Amino acid sequence: MSVFFSSHRLQVLITGVLCALLNTSCASPAPEAAFVLPGIGPDSVVEVAAGPQYARGRVYKFFWGRHYRKEWATPVPVRVFNLSTVVPGGLTPVQAGGSFQTKNLRLKDRNGVEYVLRSVDKDATKALPARLQKGPIGRLMKDQTSVIHPYGAFIVPVLAEAAGVYHTNPILGYLSDDPALGKFRKDYANALYLLEERPDGDQSTVRSFGQSARVESSRKVFTNLIASARYRVDARQYLRSRLFDMWLGDWSRREDQWRWASFPSADSSTRYQAIPRDRDHAFFKFDDGLLTHLIGWVKTNYQSFHKNIRLADVEGLNRAARPMDKSLLVYLSEKDFQEIADSLRQRLTDDVIRRSLQVWTPEIYALSGEEFTEKLRSRRDQLPAVAAKFYSLLARDIEIPGTDEPERFVVEPAGVGQVRVSVYRLIQKQAPTLIDQRVFNARDTRSIKLFGLGGNDVFEINGLPDARIAIHLYDGAGQDTIRQQLPQSTTSNRITLYNSNDGNIVKVGKAIKVKDYQPAANEFDGTGWLLRHRLY
DSSP states (O other): OOTTTTOHHHHHHHHHHHHHHOGGGGSOOOOOOOOOOTTOOTTOEEEEESOGGGOOOHHHHHHHOOTTHHHHHSEEEEEEEOTTTSSTTOOEEEEEEEOSSOEEEEEEOTTSOEEEEEESSOOGGGGSOHHHHTSHHHHHHHHGGGGSOTTGGGGHHHHHHHHTOOOOOOEEEEEOSOGGGGGGHHHHSSEEEEEEEOOOBOOTTOGGGTTOSEEEEHHHHHHHHHHOTTEEEOHHHHHHHHHHHHHHTOOOOOGGGEEEEEEEOTTSOEEEEEEEOOOTTTTOOOOSSHHHHHHHHHOTTOOOOOSSOOGGGHHHHTTTTHHHHHHHTTTOOHHHHHHHHHHHHHHSOHHHHHHHHTTSOHHHHHHHHHHHHHHHHHHHHTHHHHHHHHHHHHHHEEEEEOOSSOEEEEEEEOSTTEEEEEEEEOOTTSOOEEEEEEEEETTTOSEEEEEOOSSOOEEEEESOOOTTSEEEEEOOSSOOEEEEESOTTOOOSSEEEEEOOSSOBOOOOTTSEEEEOOOOTTSSSHHHHHHHTTOO
16 A cells, blocks of 8 residues: 555645745655666675665755665665575566555465565555656655665564564565566566565465465455355454554554465364565654654554554554454454453563564664664553553444354343343254354443344344444345344334345334345445455
8 A cells, every 4th residue: 555645635735835945855866776786696695775765865854754764775785586596496487566565576486385576665656646656746755665664574573473473584685687587577677675475375384374274365265254154263363463563563454464374174164364464564654754744644544653652543553454353353352452462562572672673784773773672662561551442442333244144143131231242153954053242341332233244144132232332233135034022112212223125024113223224335245345345
């Protein structure tokens, strides 16, 4: 996702102001380095600066931020990748790709195992219309690559291993004009890359992917989650990964930033565990310039990596992942959040932080080592408070999706101010099987939405729930049944059935309001749920 993908109109205005104040800031930046180094051998080491073009003067930095400009402009010794020898048997390029910012090249070894080269330098201007890419706005967007630490991704594996979070294992290298690039030679030669395993397919030999024999995409996993309750995500493991994201300040955790290790069971069910990938926005440093600070007020998801995680910033920090968080963490309690936060705080010791930063060269450590040590220690100690805030944000308005199979949703009082929701899988000629349940408290939760999605579902209201929590029943596709165990005279204005008139059996008393409903595309059936998760 582009750093300024949704705010370039704001930058047009700001650029005009800045150009009037500072004409030099609108000039073209220094040309990007073209590191053409002929005659490099397979085991060579060269000194390369990741982005000397991001060096700027004091006035420019006052407006547009200091960021990590020194780290980008400092030459470091780098291994030269030779695709024929970088792994036994060599690597063969098979497919070019990338996002709005990162240039990727997929490669395979002789056994079919896939790797990916990801450019260290980024180019967010691709998110702009072509007419803006070469102008002041495009140049400013390109310059803001300096908000990312060029070597931040390389400290993550040691930290993730200690935290109990899956991770890739990137290696830094320089790719020269290697003939093994073939048709990709023109676009990919002479640049700095990180090389890492591609989390996909059979990863049974990769411990940092859980040694799963089948790693799958988010689109595939969410399609399965909607199809049947036989597919479940390990919610505690996913929460561990999400709190780890917050510790790193990684705010860009949308659905495509994940892969999933699958673990089939003897009962034909499958459990998924999260594999985070693409740490481009970890350790983000954005708000240290006058104008970038102002933009940060508007784009509150652009969270900078500070010593303290302000609780008021937790919502913005997690906005990109909010649809996933609401679905996948819905059955976890406040106790679960605190247990995992406490576990992370204990695992991420000062020694772990020290060892992680030792992967940097002395040149980079001299610039960033002390700063990162202080910030990582401080943010670690705040994890319990951050987890409590994260829980409260998710608990406010609950959404519980079913699947395209038949389910039974049971809503009932569970004590003063408490409502229990239980969801069962309905299988012909078998007793209903509990999928999961949770007790919600009115002090945390103001509404609960139950989505039947597909299948002939059953919604049961057994006793009048606490009126402080609004209950919304969305029938979805299929012919659904509504049951209630309440006296006919009972009244309530807090339980609503949204009926799409799809042949449902609706016989309810005064306690349940019925509203005819034309569902939005992203809240009705399984396909709509994929739309909600941006996986169409």
